[in-house]
Amino acid sequence: MEENKLEAFWDGAVRGDAEAQFQMAMKYIYGDGVDEDNEKAVELLHKASMQGHIEAQYNLGVCYHYGYGTKVDYKIAFELYKKSALQGYAKGKCLVGFFYFHGLYVKQDYAEAIKWFLEAEEQNDAAAEYWLGVCYANGYGVTQNKAEAIKWYQKSASQGYPYAQKALEDILRM
Known part of the structure; x- marks a missing residue:
């Protein structure tokens, strides 16, 4: 059953389905049914993010914030957090606040x-x-x-x- 679900997510991701790309990215981040691969996760999160997927935007921000599968880049992280925040995503709002609190990228x-x-x-x-x-x-x-x-x-x-x-x-x- 889990293998079929994984296959369905992968097929959807390849077809460009943002939710499937996000789900596969999270599987790569956590090594859930696949080998852990943060670089592949970043690639998939980027694709889903470009389609407006809010959770993908936030999680891609996390990758840039902490350097998971990519280099640390506070500017990109902040922009992604803010993009998700402006669409109502609570975790994104909190991380925008965190950046202002600590003066990361912003004053x-x-x-x-x-x-x-x-x-x-x-x-x-x-x-x-x-x-x-x-x-x-x-x-x-x-x-x-x-x-x-x-x-x-x-x-x-x-x-x-x-x-x-x-x-x-x-x-x-x-």
């Missing part, structure tokens, strides 16, 4: 980061909620507020986000 801007984190949080993005907690815990772009930080860490931790769970433990000990 560091905590207020802009918070704007993107809040947009992602509206879609219950646990990572964005964690980063909002970080902002409130440390006064990045907002007035430092322990209660507000705890609120965001709890919201993120309740979704199983490990960094938020650790941050919540730490802030509650203070």
